[in-house]
Amino acid sequence: MDKELKDIINKAKEVRLSAEDKAQVRENLVTFMNKEVESVRNDELVRHSNWHPKIWFSFARIPAMAVLSVFLVTGVSFAAEGSIPGDTLYPVKVNFNEEFQSLIAFSPESKAKFEIKRAERRLEEVGRLALHNKLETHWKGSLEVRLEKQIERASKHVAMLEEKGELRKAALINDRLEVVLSVHDQILTDLDTKKIATKKIKERVKKVAARREALEKKLLTAKVIDKLPEEKKTLIKKKITPKAIKVIKDVKAPKINKQNLKQREYNKAYIKLQQAKRATEKRILLKKTNQRLKSFRIKTKPTKLKDSVSR
Amino acid sequence: MQQLDKSQQFLADYESFSEAIFRHCFFRVSDREKARDLMQDTFVKAWQQVTAGADIKNMRAFLYRVANNLIIDEYRKKKAYSLDQMQEAGFELASQDHLKIEKIVEGREALEMLEQLDDKYKEVIIMRYVDDLSPQEIAEVVGESENLVSVRIHRGLVRLRELVNKV
Numbered sequence: 001m002d003k004e005l006k007d008i009i010n011k012a013k014e015v016r017l018s019a020e021d022k023a024q025v026r027e028n029l030v031t032f033m034n035k036e037v038e039s040v041r042n043d044e045l046v047r048h049s050n051w052h053p054k055i056w057f058s059f060a061r062i063p064a065m066a067v068l069s070v071f072l073v074t075g076v077s078f079a080a081e082g083s084i085p086g087d088t089l090y091p092v093k094v095n096f097n098e099e100f101q102s103l104i105a106f107s108p109e110s111k112a113k114f115e116i117k118r119a120e121r122r123l124e125e126v127g128r129l130a131l132h133n134k135l136e137t138h139w140k141g142s143l144e145v146r147l148e149k150q151i152e153r154a155s156k157h158v159a160m161l162e163e164k165g166e167l168r169k170a171a172l173i174n175d176r177l178e179v180v181l182s183v184h185d186q187i188l189t190d191l192d193t194k195k196i197a198t199k200k201i202k203e204r205v206k207k208v209a210a211r212r213e214a215l216e217k218k219l220l221t222a223k224v225i226d227k228l229p230e231e232k233k234t235l236i237k238k239k240i241t242p243k244a245i246k247v248i249k250d251v252k253a254p255k256i257n258k259q260n261l262k263q264r265e266y267n268k269a270y271i272k273l274q275q276a277k278r279a280t281e282k283r284i285l286l287k288k289t290n291q292r293l294k295s296f297r298i299k300t301k302p303t304k305l306k307d308s309v310s311r
Numbered sequence: 312m313q314q315l316d317k318s319q320q321f322l323a324d325y326e327s328f329s330e331a332i333f334r335h336c337f338f339r340v341s342d343r344e345k346a347r348d349l350m351q352d353t354f355v356k357a358w359q360q361v362t363a364g365a366d367i368k369n370m371r372a373f374l375y376r377v378a379n380n381l382i383i384d385e386y387r388k389k390k391a392y393s394l395d396q397m398q399e400a401g402f403e404l405a406s407q408d409h410l411k412i413e414k415i416v417e418g419r420e421a422l423e424m425l426e427q428l429d430d431k432y433k434e435v436i437i438m439r440y441v442d443d444l445s446p447q448e449i450a451e452v453v454g455e456s457e458n459l460v461s462v463r464i465h466r467g468l469v470r471l472r473e474l475v476n477k478v
Contacts (some may be wrong), residue, residue, distance in 0.1 A: 110348070
């Protein structure tokens with residue numbers, strides 16, 4: 001290999017992982033490896049969990065004189081993932097699996113995204129419980145509180161980013177929250193026939209939409225220059241709906257050029273783009289969630305799940 | 312106890328390989344934070360395999376394989392784009408500043424060259440010359456034949472050479 005290429009390679013070899021990062025990741029790893037989990041008898045797992053036995057279970061008995069830490073029984077962690085309130089393993093899902101993941105999310109953005117992911121899981125659980133007619137039992141006790149907490153945390157992150165002046169990042173996270181909430185709101189309108197959870201969720205949908213409008217007002221006058229075309233590219237690959245295409249076609253990205261940048265027009269284009277992106281993501285998430293819920297349906301009770309595109 | 316030995320060994324492997332895995336991830340995704348998260352995920356997943364009883368003969372190659380799969384998942388999220396599709400929809404592309412060669416800062420130039428390589432070449436070149444994996448190990452990681460890997464490395468070097476000449 002010639003000299004110039006060798007130089008490139010040598011420069012590449014100089015990229016370093018910082019000592020702090022290395023130590024932090026090691027600590028996270030050790031936490032993961034050492035967490036104690038109760039061993040569960042095999043037949044209990046099969047009886048109580050909704051998870052299907054495609055997963056290999058490993059169960060180690062805790063030694064009677066366990067002075068040393070016991071290592072994570074990974075089978076239990078996996079098995080817990082499919083559980084809902086009322087299942088034996090549900091506490092493992094929310095108190096261990098999710099707690100651990102939230103612990104290791106590094107940036108405020110990842111933390112916020114993760115809270116939204118958790119809220120999504122709660123909303124899915126609401127759907128599944130409604131299907132089995134068990135929502136009333138579990139909503140007030142645990143689900144409502146958890147969901148509220150997770151949405152609150154995500155909103156706090158949005159507020160923090162907004163305060164820091166990172167309007168785009170704040171809007172992106174808020175958008176994700178809005179997509180998740182409105183998709184599940186639509187699904188639950190059908191499933192939650194006793195209207196146990198829908199009121200609360202609709203309130204939240206309103207709140208997050210209001211937040212979005214407030215952010216858009218700020219974005220209109222913001223001085224930001226960045227990658228408008230990048231996001232269009234992503235949208236196209238995501239197979240956007242004809243409606244969304246129409247919105248995008250109206251958007252003409254001005255040539256980004258230090259001389260003739262028209263900030264406000266550019267900002268308007270950005271906002272329109274985000275609108276199209278939300279519509280696309282809603283459509284995709286709606287389809288995905290309906291499919292997931294269908295797989296948990298009781299055969300004797302067919303429930304119609306609408307698959308229409310929301311605005 | 313056997314479990315204790317396993318975990319001690321695994322942490323020793325972490326000490327040995329974490330930097331290399333991080334660096335590899337960094338060159339593939341061009342983002343330090345993302346690379347750190349990916350590196351962590353790699354070890355978490357690898358540990359899950361260890362406790363699940365998997366028989367891992369070459370931990371280093373195994374870690375690269377896990378990392379590689381995670382990186383591919385990461386790409387799928389971002390998704391590549393085609394310029395033709397863009398033009399069909401009637402857009403104007405802003406210039407992609409990060410490719411502008413006149414932005415030369417000591418050291419960054421070199422990394423930008425690597426960044427411009429297509430991922431399939433970047434992948435093997437980094438594994439071969441930065442990570443010092445043998446062609447056989449690389450073949451194991453990417454799931455292709457050793458021959459194909461060697462050809463790809465060669466083509467990657469040619470392409471890298473072309474990029475350097477353009478400056």
